[in-house]
Amino acid sequence: MKNIHTIKVAFGDTDAAGIVFYPNFYRWMDQAAHELVGAALMPVSKLQKEKNIILPLLETFCQFKSPLFFEDLVEVHSQIIDMKEKVFKVEHVFQRENKIVAKGYEVRAWTSIENSQPKAVPIPKEAQEAFGFFKREK
Template sequence: MEYQFKIQFGDTDAAGIVYYPNYYRYMDNATHAFFEQIGFPTQELLEKRYSIPLLEAHCNFFAPGYFHRIITVTTKVEELREKVFKLAHQFKDGETVIAQGYEVRAWVSLKGEKPKAQPIPEELKHKLQQYQIGG
């Protein structure tokens, strides 16, 4: 699944190069866009009292991202377990891979006294499997 955005000036340093923590925000944005594209928009999840909180994130950087460039983020499901999933994100400027990262997230119910991890619903699991690496 692909998500595109234009690098904003406020995301860069004085040389117009993306400041590295912004890639984590970009991954978060790509995850929410991914969920919307597969029919599980974040707004609806929250209305139904579910969430997909971040448990772990990592990013490797290969080339600079520059102000005003259009970046394409490709998101795939790297791992799918009962309550947890791992999304892999690849950032490209044209044909150049500028970064790769991943996020580990849980399917969580917000219906009780405190958030609690739940098994991923079958309908969502089926959608995620369609974008699984090697699947």
């Protein structure tokens, strides 16, 4: 499953040179990942409240190809590109006018907070299926 999250660059997202300050790409990847999970399965807030599941980051990366500026519209194309038993990798491609301006990824753990101590647990089949990674038994 792929999700597109559109962002309009705000003045506060830029540095003194008028270019988007790099940590904002990581903030936007986080937002886009939450939008992806919400579109495929359920809102992240509901996942936490009803299922006691959180999705902490284990690793992040972003490669910048072209700057973004105040009032640019950027689309973040997000999809899960790899899924293991307890972790998954989300790829994010930032596009302005159909040109790639940045690419990045996040690795997240499917984590239970049921017993107050966060613990990575297997990703349920319903979530695997929602993200397009469930392989049915033959």
